[in-house]
Amino acid sequence: MPPLLFNQFDLAPWSPIAQVAAEDINLAEISPLILAAVLLSLVVIYLASKLGGEICARVNLPPVLGELFGGVVVGVSVLHLLIFSEGAAVEPSVLTTFIQQTAGMDPTISGTVASTASEVISVLSEIGVMILLFEIGLESDLEGLLKVGPQAALVALVGVVAPFSAGTIGLITLFHVDLVPAIFAGAALTATSIGITAKVLAEIQKLTSPEGQIIIGAAVLDDILGIIVLAVVASLAKTGTVEVSNVLYLIGSSVVFLVGSIVLGRFLSPFFLGMVSRLTTRGGLLIPSLVFAFVLGYIAVILGLEAILGAFTAGLVLGETDKRRALEEQIVPIADMLVPVFFVCVGAKTDISVLNPMVPENREGLIIASFLIVVAIVGKVVSGATVYSPPGINRWAIGIGMIPRGEVGLIFAAVGSASGALSKSLEAGVIVMVILTTFVAPPLLRVVFKTDEEAVDAPSLASEVAELPPDG
Structure with a gap:
């Protein structure tokens, strides 16, 4: 959605940076945590896209369908590994909770880290x-x-x-x-x-x-x-x-x-x-x-x-x-x-x-x-x-x-x-x-x-059979 359209509809997107300023949070303090959340999100996205794509390719389905399904699995519908703000405050994802437990992140800033990381992934998705x-x-x-x-x-x-x-x-x-x-x-x-x-x-x-x-x-x-x-x-x-x-x-x-x-x-x-x-x-x-x-x-x-x-x-x-x-x-x-980021995000945002x-x-x-x-x-x-x-x-x-x-x-x-x-x-x-x-x-x-290709091939196959010499 172009920013201009948001302005036209008075639907200005929620800004994690604005919340940082409002809560007087030290941006330098949370930047490494935001980077960690983005990196883990990309790991999840790439694994989901490859696993889903490979499974679909092996059963003769389009790999892009596997990337969409992979996104559904890791997104808001199943595992909650990826959670997106979609213009409002976002609950911490499983990845954010993991960072909180392993890096000693203050629980009071987990929402800001999760929202900012989700915005970064969304931007990467748009570039993708x-x-x-x-x-x-x-x-x-x-x-x-x-x-x-x-x-x-x-x-x-x-x-x-x-x-x-x-x-x-x-x-x-x-x-x-x-x-x-x-x-x-x-x-x-x-x-x-x-x-x-x-x-x-x-x-x-x-x-x-x-x-x-x-x-x-x-x-x-x-x-x-x-x-x-x-x-x-x-x-x-x-x-x-x-x-x-x-x-x-x-x-x-x-x-x-x-x-x-x-x-x-x-x-x-x-x-x-x-x-x-x-x-x-x-x-x-x-x-x-x-x-x-x-x-x-x-x-x-x-x-x-x-x-x-x-x-x-x-x-x-x-x-x-x-x-x-x-x-x-x-x-x-x-x-x-970058393209898998887009397809996995589409699936992850689907409830x-x-x-x-x-x-x-x-x-x-x-x-x-x-x-x-x-x-x-x-x-x-x-x-x-x-x-x-x-x-x-x-x-x-x-x-x-x-x-x-x-x-x-x-x-x-x-x-x-x-x-x-x-x-x-x-x-x-x-x-x-x-x-x-x-x-x-x-x-x-x-x-x-x-089906169209098989219909085209059928007449040519019939003509080849007709041209075969009779036995004897």
Whole structure:
């Protein structure tokens, strides 16, 4: 969530540093403890990501699914090793308690240490998804994306309008939910997690396929549309009215940013390559490339967009240069180090206790969630059916690739909860929808691509059998 959007919604995030100042805590005294908490958190994250990824890889499931499951196990749902502040004071995690017992940490500062460490891990997670989208941009074909642009735009538009309208109307008519909460929950259905889908496409080597290009293009546009929808519904929840000027600003800044970045990047790329060729120290290619990605990410944030859009655009531009292969090889170790932090954190922040039907408070939420899940899946699958070319394209794969809500859906739930727009049952329903769509999409995506490949291979196998000479 860009800081600008927090300001727009009057949802300023809780600051651990502000608490340090308020409690008159010696920052120099707690800094080593914060570092210790961050280091132990990273140990847990890396172990969870590798164990989960390896298990899923061995049963022919996407490794990213294992990283998400690993995050669930070490997060708020099971082991409580990783606890995140999410804009409020955070209870000490098991790791913080361990540090308290082994390092003699004063219990009165454990909350501050836990909150600050969780903020650091969250920042690393955001950088991780930026690196992932930068890598995806490098591997994508800009010309291919431009060719599928109209189809990607249609998929994104239908993928926003269909679930939003069906979800909002259904909640009002079937569950008698008030207008503003229904609109907010319907808006949560519009999100698409580009990070999760892109990782799966890269793992199954379908990123540069026509389906992959349409999915990525539509997911980028979906991200922009999601930000605009979030701004509209948050304004509606806060004031009861929609600020048209704010909506027009977001639309205009999105178009200017994407088009301007690509055009300007193509114009400046010869100067970039000339500068890189004259550098003689280590990281002569990687560091300037990351600087470019982070600058575009910063510009995106101050415009009220997502930093990942800036990183993705930077990858697209640099992917058109003759340094693409060298840069891809150099970015892989960085991605291996930071990207798992993002996926494990998504899982760790997911509270699956809302899935327990034995808790009376959860039952209404689960009923609403069942409806939201159906709308969430059907609404995105329908968007894939709108693709009109090329012949033989896998429309199922495109629709399923748009299903996962991931961290984007959690942002909608968090903003809706903080603004008071969502009731407990409706918030639980949204969270269950986010969980199910996030975890069901990766294996389904692999299945539909595999089924498509088998269908293509079957005619060629039949023709080979027909050409065999008769016996004798």
